[in-house]
Amino acid sequence: MVKKAEYRDLFPGALELMILKTLSRKPMHGYALAQRIKEISDDLLQIEEGSLYPALQRMLKAGWLESEMGVSARNRAVRIFKMTQAGRKHLEKEVSSVEQMFAGISRVLALAGQ
């Protein structure tokens, strides 16, 4: 029924993957997470900030994340998202399969035209 607009420019699961990778360094709250992804992607990926939230909910439901109360950089009480053991496993698995995929795509792109 509801169109999944957040996959507009990405492949399925990409957003989750980026969130997991970002959180693997340290737990973060929603705004910080959005800022971080924006920063490191150098604004190359157009991600609507709000679209993080359905993804976060899915990941909470899948058990890859947990949330707990913490403090923000401005010292405000905020909800912090933390990666779980299951999340780490999922990340490892996904990263390797994504790398494989990109390698494959790069090869095709490099050689298919010859």
Add this chain to the structure above:
Amino acid sequence: MGWLQQLFSRRRRYDELSGSIQEHLDEKVADLMDRGMTQDEAERAARREFGNVTRIEERSREVWQWPTLESLWADIKYAFRRLSKSPGFTSVALLTLALGIGANSGIFTLLDAVLLKSLPVPNPEQLFIVKQGSHAADKSRFAYPFFDHVSRQLPDTASIAAMSWPDDFYVSIANGQPQTTQGQLVSGNYFQVFETYPVVGRLLTPADDEKLGGSPVAVISYSYWQRQYASDPGVIGRKFTVNGAPFTIVGVAPQGFFGARSGTQPAFWMPLTMQSVVEYHDHYSDFGAQPLKPWVPQANINWLLLVVRIKSPAATPQLLTILNQQYRRNLESVTQYLSDPEQREAMLRTRLTLEPGQRGFANLKERFEQPLLLLMAMAVIVLLTACANIANLLLARAAARQHALAVQLSIGAGRTRLIQQTLAECLLLSMGGAVLGIAVAYGCATVLPRWASTGDTTIPINLAPDARILAFGVIVALTTGLLFGLAPAMQSASIDPASVLKTGTQSISRSGRTGRWSVRKMLVVAQVSLSLLLLVGAGMFLQTLANYSRLDPGFDRNHLLNVQIDTHLVNYQTSDFPSLYQRLTDRMDAIPGVRSASITTCSLVAGCLDSSDVNVINSSGRKIARANAQVNSVSLNYFVTTGIQLSRGREFATTDDVSAPKVAIVNQTFARRYAGNESPIGMEFSYSDDASNRYQIVGVVSDARVNDIREAAPPIIYFPIVQNVGNIDGLEVRTTADPHWVADQARQAIADVDPRIPVADIATLNDEVKDNLTQPRLIARLTTIFGVLALTLACLGIYGSMSYTMQRRTSEVGVRLALGSTRRAVLWLVVRETLSLAGLGALMGLALAVVGMHMATSFLFGLSPDDPLIIAMATGSLMVASAVAGFIPAWRAAHIEPVQALRSE
């Protein structure tokens, strides 16, 4: 996390979610303000970059939900709130639906009971009826020895039961007055084949078949037990008499069990071996047998219907082989009585087959299949009009909600979601209508069989709801909901929010629905056309009924009384009869108010079907025809008494006695069909080629509809009863006064002549004819009800549609009036539009009516399916009703105050 736990922790999840989003926005605003934005700017920028908060929250929540289901639930709750806010609309819609769905379910219940329902016995699909060649299953009759031989050869996986037709017997309990009661002779294993068990006592067993006339026991039905014995378990061992013979009750059959013929309800069952004891002599055919001797040992007398139960389908071929081998043997012995070699060959070629017996003998089916399908079709039409009506009302509501819908759309509601919302409202309505309709359905299903039954006894019919009826109700409700919801749903989805919001509440979507022929108007046209179809039907069926009632049946039915008696239960000798006839007519004649009375062996309109084949021989002694004619032996004065006119020759006279040459009178159909162009007077006929036994035709009488007022007269031969003595069927009595007043004295007269003679029925011919017309009356009555209902709905539709249109055109009318248009012109403007709607509907309805009535021709009598007068009258009343319905909005429009109308713009 289990789904249940998840369900309960959801509220906390949602709170956390909105919390996180709020924190996100707050942080962002703070950041942006640090970079120099004002609070206002920062908040706007934050929201812009974040996206639609409500949508995102909703989508995030959906992760934890079954979105389709839960949004549906939310829509239903919303629909419920909306509906309860407009009780007027809701109650009209619910009432309409309750009537429509209820009538459909009620008629379907009957259809189900008559055409679809299985016998109320275990594993009915294992039952089969033995069918003989091209005979119908219930005309396939067999002799007892045949049944006996077959049942001895059957494998273990099959069993066979035999039964007579259910018939009326005179039953007397505790020496009381004999009552006509339906009973049936059945084989000892009958109940075992049907896998039925007793409620009290025992059922019949094969041991009851062993000795001819030696087992005077009976099993009574559950309802007879309730009615006559107040469900007393001590009924076992009690005695009653059947046609004078004492029987002992040994058991009670389970509730609802009626055997294999739907539409019949025997009150008791006796062993076949008791046939001669209870003097059962009906529904048989014989080849050189002796019908007055016990039937059980005779191989040439066919009177039994056979039902087999096949437990494993593998046994079927073997069973058919056994049946056909035995049947072939039988045929060889029977066909020796046939002189015509062709006929013999044809008979020897007949084979036995098995017909599925799951639904029993198709007794009710023949009588009610066509009328029920007709009623079903009409009920569906009414439901369609109801759907159109509700669709129209919903469209009006949706139009009023345009603004709200546009707002919903512009803040992010999906169009599918809006459709879902409208459909939820429709389904809620249709389900509500269906629930209310249960009462209507129940009423229909109980009243209709009563209306359809003749006399006092209701046709026993199993109306217990089953899965099929339930499924039907649900499917009808769902289809109805979708049907009337489709147009409003499409409309709500096609709104263009920008234009609606720009122009304010009065505007309508741009998708052409404001045009001359909007969906709403088309719906009205459809309603009008369907109701015209029903009105024409009602007119034609009423006319049919009137034609039947006015029909001259060929006898004078006023002041005529049928007194039906059964003399064969008293063992008269042939020599007793002449004086019995004399005493009966004399005693009847002596009653004050009786003009004349005559004996008959075939009472008028009671449906006796005795017929014979005779050879017609012309005056030069040549055989000119083989005639099949119904026969009736009557006493003097029969034609005067009944009012059947003599058209040629003479009536019977006192001189036509035993010693005189044998004479007969035929009716015109006989003369026309078999005498050709010659005058039948003086012709002779005989039963066989044997020349000694000939009857001379001395008179021709006019045709009379003696069997059923709806059936044309068959060829009939009348004999003088003194030359043809035997048991009689009753007397026709012509009275000067109201024949009802004579009934009691007629009963007394029979008792005076011989108290042993049971009186089967005393009824006036007018009442009997009325009974004949039960079905046309039922159809006329229901079509009228349906027609009026549909017309009312159509008028409501017209009224609603025109009011709505005029409301929208208020300012236009205001301008017209302000510019000098007269109120009369405005009135005409609206009435003209109404009439053009109704006219288009009527045109389509006429086409429908012509097609529909041609399909229903078999239900018409005395008029053509395109009878112009009735069609004109129906169309006229439809147009008048539509004009009236459209007049109110027109009048209202014409009395608008121009100033106010213009100000409101």
